[in-house]
Amino acid sequence: MSEIRPTRIYPPIWFAAAILAEWLFDRWLPVQQIVEPDAQVLGWFFVGLGVIVVIWAAGLFRKHETEIKPFHESSKLVIQGPFRYTRNPMYMGMVFALTGFAIWLGTLSAFLVVPAFIAFITKRFIVYEERMLLEKFGDEYREYRMRVSRWI
Secondary structure, eight states: OOOOOOOOSSSHHHEEEEEHHHHHHHHHHHHHHHGGGGGGGGGHHHHHHHHHHHHHHHHHHHHHOOOOOOOOOOOOOOSSSGGTTTTTTTHHHHHHHHHHHHHOBBBHHHHHHHHHHHHIIIIIIIHHHHHHHHHHTTTTHHHHHHHHSSSS
């Protein structure tokens, strides 16, 4: 199996593409309405939660003066705040927001984008980032990885 090369298109762009895909699937291939209209407003709770988690995690990177861009070397292993619950809170926040948007749209086809996004982000970013963190922080990262799951 060949190694995947880091991409120059960063996760927020892929997230925006996933939102667009959810909307297009909902409009063109709605398959089946699975969320009742009265419950669709709950989707905005998840969107808000996702935004909060992303901002919180990004703020911790800034506070600790470590690199936030994928494929750039981190100067510090951040394990506080949302990093106590998931090793990837920024990606998790994006997943919360995608799930929220899918709930708001309410169709099964919109929800299909969420696992595809998770698989893509894992393969294109997380696996590579984890390798970099292991090389940089060694046992400290290994121990953190044993305590905290990749997602939730």
